[in-house]
Amino acid sequence: MQCENARSLVPLYADGELSEAQAAPLRRHLMDCQTCREQVQSAKALQRWFVPTEAVPAPAGFAERVTAAALAPEPYEAFPADAPAARAPALGPAGEVELRRFVLRAVAAAAAVLLVLSAAIELRSRPSAVELEAVELPAVLEDLDELNRSAEKRPTDETPARPPNPLGPAERRR
């Protein structure tokens, strides 16, 4: 047996996984090969780090408790976090009322938010005081006032006289 073949068998040999037919030629090789023998020694040295620890005895009555848990009609959950859906109780009448109340509150809150938002939008769309500031009217309006005044002086039957503009040209301009 060559060293390369022997080394591939060393871990299995140390673990007792080789049949006698496989182990015998390896053992013969080990008799003659110091390097491969060291490989086996190293594998066995590592195994000695795994010292058997004291047994963990099951507590008294454990088997009976487990049997009772297994036979329990309710879904068993040693680790409830594993199955949150299974943990959630089905909605009973009280649950339905609670759910309805929650939905109504949510709808009311949404409506209030909408109202506030629409008021804010409306306020923003109104012109500001600056935009509403009076500006100087063009001279053509003064001419119109003059025409109005002359029409008041010459009333006709066909066209009733327009009522006088309560605001004179000076007030209009302001």
Place this chain on the structure above:
Amino acid sequence: MSSGREEAPDPSVDRATVGAALVQVGTRDDAELVQAVRAGDSRAFTQLVERYQERLFSLARHYTRNRSEIEDIVQDAFVKAYRSLGAFQQQSSFATWIYRIAVNTALDALKRRGRSPVRTVEEPELARRSGPAVLAPDARMGREEVARVTREILDELPEIFRTVLVMREFEDLSYQEIADVLCISIGTVESRLFRARARFRERLLERHPEFAGGAEV
């Protein structure tokens, strides 16, 4: 892994004779107990639990130090087994099957605690070499100290490595049994053990370089 048939204290009596004698006095093997549980015999299930509880406690403690969590893992594994007995085809032994359930339950428990089990670790460098040689622990370390160092290193290893090392070194499972429990091939068990040991050696020598055994193995 034991077949589950209890042995007589007298080693001179052959196992078949012991098995027959025990059946006569009411001790049933795993397959018979499984059949009885399926037929509604809850006492048979209690017997199965009693038969395997020590093994599962021993296994679970390699995944958590918390006593109540160990109990939860073992109980959960048995309850899952009971609820799945209808689907158990007995293609593997009950021992292998319950062991598989327990390992998965323990890994799930680790996941819940925020430690995500690493299921695939590919390190080409490690796959080619087994790492530096280490010496066996000696009188410099007491037995308890050796156990503590080993436990701490195992805690740091990815779960796939820890699990094969625990099964092989502590539980004394054969490669075939490990393969059956983990549903992997014997070749995968071999390579996983190889890499797990290499990683263990590296971690050990980082902590205790005085145990370096010379050339790389």
